[in-house]
Amino acid sequence: MADLLRLTPDGLYCEAGDFHIDPWRAVERAIVTHAHGDHARRGSRRYLCSREGAGVLRLRLGPATNVTPVEYGEARTLRGVRVSLHPAGHILGSAQVRVEYGGEVWVVTGDYKTAPDPTVRSFEPVRCHTLVTECTFGSPLYRWPDAGAEFAKINAWWRANRSAGRASILMGYSLGKAQRLLGGVDPGIGPVFLHDAVATMTDAYREAGVVLPLATPVANAPLDTDWTRALVIAPPGVEGTSWMRRFRSFSTAFASGWMALRGARRRLEADMGFVISDHVDWPALLGAVRESGAERVRPTHGFTKLVARYLREQGLDAAPLETPFGSEEEGTG
Amino acid sequence: MNRFAEAVEAYEAAPDDARRVVAWRAYFEGASDADAAAAVRWLVAPWRSRFTRGALVDEVRDRAGLPDWLFSEALRGADDTAEGLSRLLGTASGERAPDLADGLAILQGGSSLGGALHLLAALDPSARWPYFKRLLGGRLGIGIDHLAEAIAEVRSVSRVSVARWLMAGSRSAPGWSGVFEGATDAAFGPLPFARIVPYSGDGGGQVADYLWPGRRIQAVRDAEGTFCWSEDFHQVAVTSSALMSALLLLPPGTVLEGVLSPDGRDMVVVDALFEAGEDLRAFPLSLRRARLRGLVREPLRCPDLIEEAPGGLEARRAHARGLGACGLILKRADAAYGARPAWQTWRSEPVTVCAVLLYAQRGAGRYELPTFGVWSGDQPTPFAKTAQGLPESERDLIDRYVRNNAVERSGPVLAVLPEWVYEIAVEEVWPSTRHRCGLKVAKAHVVRRRPDLNPGDADTLATVRRRLGLPE
Numbered sequence: 001m002a003d004l005l006r007l008t009p010d011g012l013y014c015e016a017g018d019f020h021i022d023p024w025r026a027v028e029r030a031i032v033t034h035a036h037g038d039h040a041r042r043g044s045r046r047y048l049c050s051r052e053g054a055g056v057l058r059l060r061l062g063p064a065t066n067v068t069p070v071e072y073g074e075a076r077t078l079r080g081v082r083v084s085l086h087p088a089g090h091i092l093g094s095a096q097v098r099v100e101y102g103g104e105v106w107v108v109t110g111d112y113k114t115a116p117d118p119t120v121r122s123f124e125p126v127r128c129h130t131l132v133t134e135c136t137f138g139s140p141l142y143r144w145p146d147a148g149a150e151f152a153k154i155n156a157w158w159r160a161n162r163s164a165g166r167a168s169i170l171m172g173y174s175l176g177k178a179q180r181l182l183g184g185v186d187p188g189i190g191p192v193f194l195h196d197a198v199a200t201m202t203d204a205y206r207e208a209g210v211v212l213p214l215a216t217p218v219a220n221a222p223l224d225t226d227w228t229r230a231l232v233i234a235p236p237g238v239e240g241t242s243w244m245r246r247f248r249s250f251s252t253a254f255a256s257g258w259m260a261l262r263g264a265r266r267r268l269e270a271d272m273g274f275v276i277s278d279h280v281d282w283p284a285l286l287g288a289v290r291e292s293g294a295e296r297v298r299p300t301h302g303f304t305k306l307v308a309r310y311l312r313e314q315g316l317d318a319a320p321l322e323t324p325f326g327s328e329e330e331g332t333g
Numbered sequence: 334m335n336r337f338a339e340a341v342e343a344y345e346a347a348p349d350d351a352r353r354v355v356a357w358r359a360y361f362e363g364a365s366d367a368d369a370a371a372a373v374r375w376l377v378a379p380w381r382s383r384f385t386r387g388a389l390v391d392e393v394r395d396r397a398g399l400p401d402w403l404f405s406e407a408l409r410g411a412d413d414t415a416e417g418l419s420r421l422l423g424t425a426s427g428e429r430a431p432d433l434a435d436g437l438a439i440l441q442g443g444s445s446l447g448g449a450l451h452l453l454a455a456l457d458p459s460a461r462w463p464y465f466k467r468l469l470g471g472r473l474g475i476g477i478d479h480l481a482e483a484i485a486e487v488r489s490v491s492r493v494s495v496a497r498w499l500m501a502g503s504r505s506a507p508g509w510s511g512v513f514e515g516a517t518d519a520a521f522g523p524l525p526f527a528r529i530v531p532y533s534g535d536g537g538g539q540v541a542d543y544l545w546p547g548r549r550i551q552a553v554r555d556a557e558g559t560f561c562w563s564e565d566f567h568q569v570a571v572t573s574s575a576l577m578s579a580l581l582l583l584p585p586g587t588v589l590e591g592v593l594s595p596d597g598r599d600m601v602v603v604d605a606l607f608e609a610g611e612d613l614r615a616f617p618l619s620l621r622r623a624r625l626r627g628l629v630r631e632p633l634r635c636p637d638l639i640e641e642a643p644g645g646l647e648a649r650r651a652h653a654r655g656l657g658a659c660g661l662i663l664k665r666a667d668a669a670y671g672a673r674p675a676w677q678t679w680r681s682e683p684v685t686v687c688a689v690l691l692y693a694q695r696g697a698g699r700y701e702l703p704t705f706g707v708w709s710g711d712q713p714t715p716f717a718k719t720a721q722g723l724p725e726s727e728r729d730l731i732d733r734y735v736r737n738n739a740v741e742r743s744g745p746v747l748a749v750l751p752e753w754v755y756e757i758a759v760e761e762v763w764p765s766t767r768h769r770c771g772l773k774v775a776k777a778h779v780v781r782r783r784p785d786l787n788p789g790d791a792d793t794l795a796t797v798r799r800r801l802g803l804p805e
């Protein structure tokens with residue numbers, strides 16, 4: 001029997017249901033796991049995503065985009081193929097896609113994490129025969145520290161900057177990471193400001209009902225703002241731009257799973273690196289595979305060959321599902 | 334043990350000296366006396382790991398529970414073996430980690446390899462790095478000057494006495510109480526060095542010394558002996574016994590400034606800061622130099638101050654290379670030691686050399702530290718290793734070129750055939766017996782790639798030596 005989902009030049013395709021999942025080219029019907037740029041591309045006729053994620057998806061793809069929101073767990077039937085979305089714990093509205101046809105169940109995880117994050121709905125394991133799992137950090141080198149301990153380090157860095165009279169510029173991807181950072185820091189230390197790109201996405205989070213501490217867009221800050229006590233959350237890439245000049249004296253930090261390794265921290269343009277990731281690490285990846293009960297695993301996006309070989313040796317039918325995901329990776333680590 | 338590792342990490346991440354000091358101050362403020370002493374000993378005292386790299390890797394491999402191929406592949410993906418082992422030992426075991434003093438006693442003492450790893454397994458993966466690094470025979474790269482400043486601030490003692498105590502500790506294992514015992518004899522240096530800045534173009538009313546290649550040091554004669562200190566508070570070894578005898582003949586309580594040749598055999602002294610307990614620093618340079626001349630004897634050298642009109646200084650600078658110097662240091666004859674304006678280095682014009690690319694060493698993820706050679710007969714001889722002056726795009730180019738054209742690999746170095754020619758500006762060279770070309774290029778930068786030149790157009794060692802004013 002042909003695979004229920006297979007790769008085509010447009011992306012992952014379900015022939016029986018005639019839809020694509022996270023296609024990288026414009027297609028007729030796209031099911032989108034989440035609104036990050038390497039998963040949600042413009043130009044398709046119709047999009048289907050979780051209700052929680054619809055707001056940010058429209059922000060990313062334009063207000064005219066034809067988006068059909070569905071509740072988590074609510075099944076849709078597309079040409080006889082049952083499709084439902086389930087929380088992936090990655091960012092607001094991120095979903096795993098469950099596809100069932102003729103008694104065969106596939107789950108496409110999209111990006112996901114199983115570690116707790118108060119700004120998103122927690123990952124829910126879904127049983128399936130075939131699991132298409134991301135493996136951005138699928139190497140035994142990656143084991144995340146406890147996020148609470150990492151946030152304590154961020155707070156300590158902020159406090160130290162405040163006493164030294166320096167603004168604290170904390171960089172993380174504007175959708176997802178930035179809001180997790182806002183939700184995790186201690187707002188008692190000083191005022192929090194947001195880069196405009198971050199502020200837009202943060203508004204979408206609030207509209208979706210996520211409770212986050214107060215924060216002011218940098219654009220709305222009075223001219224005489226005392227930045228030395230402030231934490232400014234900004235997307236990576238602002239370093240060295242004229243936007244930074246207003247802060248005069250500042251320290252920069254970058255929050256990402258990549259910061260787990262010394263080499264990455266050394267190559268970093270920022271002063272500090274904090275290990276806050278919205279992806280699964282090695283133990284969580286193996287745990288998710290186990291909990292899915294899948295006999296077949298198709299790792300994608302990351303250490304695909306390594307994960308496939310390891311799982312094969314564990315007795316599973318595993319082979320990489322190569323996709324060009326990651327070619328436009330936007331630092332979503 | 335986790336807190337100590339955090340301090341090492343914060344120190345490494347710190348973008349400036351002030352924050353490097355803060356990292357250690359934070360550690361020592363919260364450390365017990367026993368832990369603080371153990372930390373200092375672990376950072377500065379010599380110590381040889383009882384375990385080989387192979388034994389450590391095998392033991393972690395056994396504990397990691399991963400297939401061999403996966404373990405090896407993951408290890409290769411880490412920044413260094415210490416990081417790879419730290420992470421592959423797995424998530425913290427959940428057992429309570431001992432205090433630093435107890436933990437280090439286990440790692441340094443008689444425990445088995447299994448015992449050492451059992452201990453490290455209790456730490457967070459990221460906190461294991463400094464311990465694995467030293468067990469693997471590596472260094473942590475913590476500056477004694479930063480450590481001294483942090484301890485001095487926490488314990489309210491003078492930084493100099495702490496630095497001296499730490500240096501003593503690098504020969505034997507110090508106890509924490511030594512900080513206070515050492516605090517009494519702080520009078521005799523090393524003292525703050527006079528500031529030196531690059532020449533700014535204003536040269537009126539100045540005298541000069543030649544800028545000799547080598548390390549700027551203070552020779553401190555105290556009641557026990559003579560110790561040479563570098564500007565960053567490291568002790569520098571004098572290797573010639575004749576030189577050491579001359580330094581020991583100085584009266585106790587004497588501090589001189591000089592330049593020690595790279596092989597530690599030759600010293601030019603240029604200033605006297607203390608003589609037999611008397612502080613000379615407020616006296617004008619001309620007077621200090623006269624006192625200095627009365628103090629030194631062979632083989633210490635004390636050249637005369639160059640006194641010339643500005644035009645004459647320019648000529649002296651042009652001829653400096655012929656004397657083995659690399660320029661002038663402009664000073665004022667009437668100024669106190671360390672007074673404004675600061676001394677100014679007026680380097681000789683760099684000597685331009687056309688050299689061929691021979692190897693590139695792997696740096697942060699790419700082969701970006703090139704070694705250039707000049708011809709010695711029909712053989713290219715390695716000459717200068719520098720990436721200074723190379724823009725990002727040229728570094729990428731070198732990275733791609735050596736990857737695609739490597740003829741030999743040795744460790745982190747890829748060798749290519751001598752085909753690409755670069756123009757190198759050489760500012761400072763030291764004679765060296767350890768380098769095949771007979772000199773060590775201490776300061777140089779790449780001017781540009783010369784695609785218009787053939788490898789045969791690159792310079793020969795003989796022409797380079799002639800241009801640098803060195804004997805052939």
Ligand SMILES: [Zn+2]
Nearest residue numbers: 036090111332
């Ligand atoms: Zn994502």
Ligand SMILES: [Zn+2]
Nearest residue numbers: 036038111332
């Ligand atoms: Zn992604």
